[in-house]
Structure formats: C-alpha cells, structure tokens
Amino acid sequence: MGVFVMPSLGADMEAGKLVEWLVKPGDTVHRGDVVAVVETQKGAIEIEVFEEGTVTELLAELGRELPVGTPLAIVLADGEAASEARPAAAPGPAHAAPEPLTKPELPQVREPRQAIEPPKAPAAPMRRAPGALRASPAARQLAEKLGVDVASLTGSGPGGAILLADVEHAAPGQSEAKASPMEEMRKAIAAAMTRAKRTIPHFYISETIDVDPAISFLEKVNADRPPAERILLGALFVRAATRAAIKSPVMNGHYLDERGFVPSEGVNPGVAIALRGGGLVAPALMNAGAMTLEETMAGMRDLVARARAGRLRASEMTQGTITVSSLGESGAEAMTGVIFPPQVALIGLGAPHLRPWVVAGEIIPRHVVTVTVSADHRVSDGRQVARFIAAFENAIQTPEEQ
Amino acid sequence: MTSTDYKSIFLEELVRVAPDIEAADIGDDDHIQDDLDLDSMDVLNLVTALHERLGIDIPERDYPEISTVNRAEAYLSRRGS
Numbered sequence: 001m002g003v004f005v006m007p008s009l010g011a012d013m014e015a016g017k018l019v020e021w022l023v024k025p026g027d028t029v030h031r032g033d034v035v036a037v038v039e040t041q042k043g044a045i046e047i048e049v050f051e052e053g054t055v056t057e058l059l060a061e062l063g064r065e066l067p068v069g070t071p072l073a074i075v076l077a078d079g080e081a082a083s084e085a086r087p088a089a090a091p092g093p094a095h096a097a098p099e100p101l102t103k104p105e106l107p108q109v110r111e112p113r114q115a116i117e118p119p120k121a122p123a124a125p126m127r128r129a130p131g132a133l134r135a136s137p138a139a140r141q142l143a144e145k146l147g148v149d150v151a152s153l154t155g156s157g158p159g160g161a162i163l164l165a166d167v168e169h170a171a172p173g174q175s176e177a178k179a180s181p182m183e184e185m186r187k188a189i190a191a192a193m194t195r196a197k198r199t200i201p202h203f204y205i206s207e208t209i210d211v212d213p214a215i216s217f218l219e220k221v222n223a224d225r226p227p228a229e230r231i232l233l234g235a236l237f238v239r240a241a242t243r244a245a246i247k248s249p250v251m252n253g254h255y256l257d258e259r260g261f262v263p264s265e266g267v268n269p270g271v272a273i274a275l276r277g278g279g280l281v282a283p284a285l286m287n288a289g290a291m292t293l294e295e296t297m298a299g300m301r302d303l304v305a306r307a308r309a310g311r312l313r314a315s316e317m318t319q320g321t322i323t324v325s326s327l328g329e330s331g332a333e334a335m336t337g338v339i340f341p342p343q344v345a346l347i348g349l350g351a352p353h354l355r356p357w358v359v360a361g362e363i364i365p366r367h368v369v370t371v372t373v374s375a376d377h378r379v380s381d382g383r384q385v386a387r388f389i390a391a392f393e394n395a396i397q398t399p400e401e402q
Numbered sequence: 403m404t405s406t407d408y409k410s411i412f413l414e415e416l417v418r419v420a421p422d423i424e425a426a427d428i429g430d431d432d433h434i435q436d437d438l439d440l441d442s443m444d445v446l447n448l449v450t451a452l453h454e455r456l457g458i459d460i461p462e463r464d465y466p467e468i469s470t471v472n473r474a475e476a477y478l479s480r481r482g483s
Contacts, residue, residue, distance in 0.1 A: 222462055227450040230462070232442050276422050276439045304443045308421055329442045330435070 002051055003059075004073040006066045009040055009317045010192065015067045016040045018060050027055045029075060034313065036072065041188035042281055043181070043310040045317055053077045143170075185279040196338050200255075201377040204336050205385045208370045209393045210359070211352055215367055217399040233352070234326055235297035240395035241324045241347050242267045242288045242296070248388040250380045251373075252321045254342040261344065261379045266290075270320030270340060271300055273307045282340055283312045284320035293399070327351045334370040344376035345385075347392070369396075408456075408478040412471060415451040419444050430471045458482055 006016055020037035029035060034046040035055070053075040060072040143150045148170045179187070196202075214236055222230040245252040245267045253263040267289040270282035283306075285291075285299045306312055323340045326349040335348035350370040357366035371392060375385045395401075417425050420440060434440045440448070448468070449460050458481045460468065468474040 219462065226459060227446060227453045230446060232446060234442060274439075274441070276420065301443060301447065304441075305419075305447065308419075308444075 041184040244391035264321040270323035272325035283316035
C-alpha cells in the first residue's frame with residue numbers, strides 16, 4: 001500500500017508542476033515504470049514508481065505547482081483494501097505521506113533499507129511545533145506585502161519553517177511574472193553550484209594522458225561499422241571513468257549531511273550534456289558498471305537524445321554517483337569542474353590536442369587529453385585520487401579490454 | 403533526386419537531432435559544430451539518420467564534407483547519384 005508523492009528531484013527542489021499522467025485508475029504498475037511527467041527547473045522529467053501494484057486513484061490535478069511530498073496517487077498492492085491507503089482528508093503538504101513510493105533523492109547505498117526511507121525534510125513536511133512560528137525573513141516580508149497571515153500557513157521547509165513559496169501559494173492571483181525556462185534552468189544550476197562551492201572542500205588532481213592508442217582503436221573499430229554502431233571517444237571516457245570508479249569506492253557515492261559519505265554499490269556516471277542556448281544537465285547512465293563499451297555508447301546516445309527532447313527520468317536526475325564532464329572533441333585543453341552535490345567527485349576532460357610527447361625515449365606528436373579530477377576532501381585524499389587517475393589512464397590505454 | 407531534395411532532407415534530419423534549432427535560422431554556410439553547436443554525439447546521430455533515410459553511409463573521415471548545408475548538399479548529391 002502506498003501513496004505516490006511528488007518526489008524531490010534534487011536538493012534544491014521545493015515543488016514541481018504535474019503536467020501529464022501516463023497511468024489511469026485500474027492500471028497495474030511495476031517497479032521502475034514511468035507513471036507521470038513533472039515539469040521542474042531542469043525541464044520535464046519522467047517520474048517512476050518504485051513498487052508493484054494497482055493504481056486506484058489519482059489525487060493531484062494536472063497543471064498545478066505542487067510541493068515535494070504532496071500525494072499524487074494511490075497505489076495498492078495485490079489484495080489490499082482501498083481504505084487502508086487513503087491519506088487523511090484534505091490531502092496537502094501538511095500531511096506527511098504514510099509510505100512514499102517515489103524514491104527520494106538517495107543513492108543506491110549498501111543498506112537496502114535506505115532505498116525505501118521516506119524523503120527527508122523538506123521532502124516530507126512536518127507539522128509545526130506549537131508555539132514556535134518559524135518563517136524566513138523573505139517569507140515574512142512578502143507575507144506582509146501581500147496581506148497574508150503567516151500564522152495561518154503550514155510551512156514546507158525544514159522543521160515546518162514557512163518558506164517564500166508557501167506565502168506565494170497562499171496568495172493566489174498575486175504571483176509574480178513567471179521566469180522563462182532558461183532562467184529557471186539557470187537558477188537551478190546556480191543553486192546546485194553555489195551549494196557545492198559552499199559546502200564541499202574541493203581539491204583537484206590532474207594528469208595529461210596520451211589518447212592516440214584509443215583514437216586509433218576507435219578508427220579501426222568504426223571503419224567497419226555502420227553509423228548506428230559507431231563508438232565515440234566520449235563513450236570510451238565514460239567507460240574508463242566507470243572502470244576506475246569500480247576500483248575506487250571512495251570516489252563513487254553521495255555525501256549526506258546526516259550520515260557522511262555513503263558509497264554506492266553500482267556506478268551510475270552522470271554525463272554532463274550542454275544544452276544549446278545555455279544550461280546543462282548531467283543525467284546518470286544507470287548501472288553502467290555492468291555495461292560493455294557498446295552498451296555504454298548506446299546508453300549515452302539515448303541520454304543525449306532524451307536530454308534534447310526534455311524526457312529524462314527522475315532516477316537519472318537523482319541517482320548519479322560520479323560525474324563525467326567533457327569539453328568535446330575540439331576546444332579548450334583542460335577543465336577544473338565543480339562537483340555536483342551530493343556526489344563527491346567529478347572528472348573534467350579537456351579536448352584532445354596534438355602535442356610533442358615522449359614515447360620510448362623519442363619525441364613524437366601525440367594527441368593528449370588533460371584529465372582533472374575534482375574531489376571532496378571530506379571523503380578522499382590526494383593519494384586515492386591519484387590512484388583513481390592511474391586506473392582511468394590504464395582503461396583509456398587498453399580500450400580493447402573494455 | 404535533385405540536389406535541392408538532398409538539401410531539404412539534410413535540413414529535416416538536422417533539426418530532428420537538434421530540435422532546439424529552427425530550420426529558418428540555419429545559414430547555408432553555418433558550420434554545424436562551430437556555429438550551430440552540435441556536439442559529436444549530435445553529428446553521429448545526424449550521420450545515422452542520413453544513413454537510414456538515404457542509404458548513404460558516411461565514413462568518419464568524410465564528416466567534414468557535411469559540416470555545412472552547402473557542403474552536405476554537394477556531398478550527398480555526389481554520393482547518392
């Protein structure tokens with residue numbers, strides 16, 4: 001039994017707009033099925049359900065901005081009675097969902113229990129403690145301006161604190177001009193990157209790697225393949241990062257405020273994709289650890305196509321365990337990136353450049369790529385990152401073992 | 403097929419792999435990567451689409467031949483005939 005709630009698709013998400021149902025009452029759903037589409041600052045995201053059962057009721061209307069944790073639908077397991085699952089009357093953010101089926105923003109961690117924990121506040125808003133009225137200064141100011149009684153509101157912030165958005169919701173018709181999708185995307189990036197630089201003590205280690213063996217390997221492989229089966233250098237990079245992450249658990253996981261570092265069992269590399277006109281997304285290639293080079297490439301093609309079309313999934317937006325960001329096949333030679341929280345490492349790759357290189361005592365022209373790993377010093381140290389880079393370099397130089 | 407047909411097919415497939423670009427905004431001499439910001443994955447998707455639609459398999463060494471609409475029109479007409 002459970003109530004399917006508006007999931008949190010990132011630490012800074014407070015609300016999302018439900019724009020499409022892909023199921024109707026009576027439909028059977030399975031773990032991982034896409035059931036709805038939610039519009040967020042990062043575009044339209046497909047939301048998955050994480051239990052088996054039958055959808056008995058859709059609770060939320062389309063087109064409304066709903067706080068994280070709002071009940072959206074009821075899903076019953078086989079043989080269950082409907083009355084057990086109905087949330088308290090007047091469903092709303094004030095009522096914590098009994099058993100959220102939507103996976104909160106947590107990695108696949110070692111303890112399986114973790115995966116079904118309800119979302120942390122503000123994902124599951126709490127009732128306000130009596131007497132203690134907490135509201136942000138901005139929320140108080142806006143409430144005064146709009147004539148909203150702060151005491152009459154239920155906060156959706158940590159510990160029930162009243163946020164700016166709560167005041168806005170309480171004052172319909174007063175809403176300010178809506179920002180464009182591009183401005184929204186910019187705001188989401190600003191929030192994530194500011195949080196990263198404020199909370200993560202970054203350090204950086206670089207190495208320049210000869211990629212000629214990898215380039216000639218790909219030329220040889222691709223010469224005999226139709227376009228649909230060709231492999232790009234970018235896929236080799238993601239595969240190498242995945243192989244290195246398997247060997248370096250300390251680089252692969254999430255840092256959570258309340259628990260510290262939680263290594264992930266699987267490797268879900270986030271692949272940074274630049275969007276034309278500005279902005280970027282870094283959806284995760286789920287379970288890349290078990291993929292061949294060909295599967296990695298196919299998965300990346302699919303991710304890029306869906307990122308351009310605005311159809312990424314919630315799991316891909318929240319369950320990345322390490323990020324790979326590449327400047328592409330032409331461009332600048334190095335990049336020192338910002339870690340995407342709650343992850344603890346990012347691999348920045350410059351474009352290949354032709355440089356004089358020493359190979360077996362001779363100076364010869366070679367294509368080289370500078371790899372710079374940004375790492376979280378709360379979790380790892382220089383020696384571990386250097387070892388990760390060595391494993392990455394080894395994977396790049398032995399592409400046939402992919 | 404005339405060279406105009408190849409040009410319109412190329413443009414159709416280009417805006418399909420890059421849905422955020424308007425066909426009307428694409429200049430005949432715009433470089434698909436430097437001016438239109440296609441990345442290497444987009445270029446490969448374009449090459450794949452042209453292969454499926456026209457049966458013309460563009461090898462990697464020929465990618466520069468389709469780097470602008472004008473070049474692609476000439477190249478596809480040559481390969482298709």
